[in-house]
Amino acid sequence: MEKDINKQLETIGRGVVEIFPEEEFIKKLTSSIAEDRPLRVKCGFDPSAPDIHLGHTVGLRKLRQFQELGHTVVVIIGDYTAMVGDPSERSKTRPQLTHEQTMENAQTYLDQVGKVVMQERLEVVFNGEWFAKMGLADVLRLTSKMTVARMLERDDFALRFKDGSPIAISEFLYPLMQGYDSVMVRADIELGATEQKFNLIVGRALQGDAGMEQQVCITMPVLPGTDGVRRMGKSLGNYIGVDEEPKEMYGKVMSVPDSVMRQYFELLTDCSAEEIDHLLSDKTHPRDAKAALASRLVGMYHGADAARKAAEQFDRVFRQGKMPEEIPAAAIPGDLMHDGKAPIIELLREAKLVSSNSEARRMVRQGAVSVNGDKVKDIEARVPVANGTIVRVGKRRFASVDLV
8 A cells, every 4th residue: 555645635636626524534544554554445337338438437447556555456337326317417307217227337438447447445245235225214224314405505406496497316325325435335435426415414413323434535527528518428429438449539529629638638637737838738730639638548448540540541532532541341231222222320320330320310311421432411321332332420430231
């Protein structure tokens, strides 16, 4: 364990928004060093959608720093909290998921979290381990720990109540469930994004009620999505997944607005302040700074060779206006064809260039679809297709037809 408390304070404090109460944090670190006892640092992830994105890695990278300092990280996979859905910054109730859906999503989280945190000094638990065993009497005891008035102190609940927007009773349970997780894993510290502050404080309150030493709360900044405005999220379509293909990740980073470049460098990389200042100064073209960021991020999650190839393909397609050297083949069933033509919406779906028919229709209407270089703007269109036909969606998605 790192014995220099000043080094620990400097490392942990870098890039965080708030540590509260700070005096308790210093006491915990002091005791931890004196007793050679790792602190238990909790962070929860709700698998409400498959895959994690770069926004998730802001907290994961801080967890990795705690591990490197000698502390134990407790990652909670919220298979039960995900079924409720975190109401933070939500203007309406989230659609509820089944437990089967959350468990399917959870597997991808487990696979991808390991790309950032170390396997040593790591505990992974599902909060279904305790919530699945609770009966109605247990739930009632938990709900008695919080008043409706206290819940309505949350900005998101207060705004929805004022506007007359529905608030499900289940949403009131979410902060209590997240807080109860802290009791069950005996967390010394809980890490969360800034909008999680209310939930983190509930954890402190429930630990105090249980006669435990209360956790210290650390909030992290929220990463803007590729639109540069809203927080990164899969439901908003402005995310960069850590498991995305290298060329897709590289291209998405290159599309990020210049205004959020500093946040991306500071929150997602280990670049020094001096290096970031140089890359974002007048001495460096913004495109070159963005390329440096894209290469670094792809290299972190896919390796240096993949980063080099992604950069070469991006330059070939976007700077030189050429086709990619390698275009993935898409197996298209022959019975989709009639008189040598295929419905454009079904073609895009079968080629796996879109995730749904609605996305296919949206991309066609936006003029983002082409077949052998010819744009397709009619969602009812039937287009000529043969082996080797090149289908393109947007700037980065290509497929070469292989009729089967």
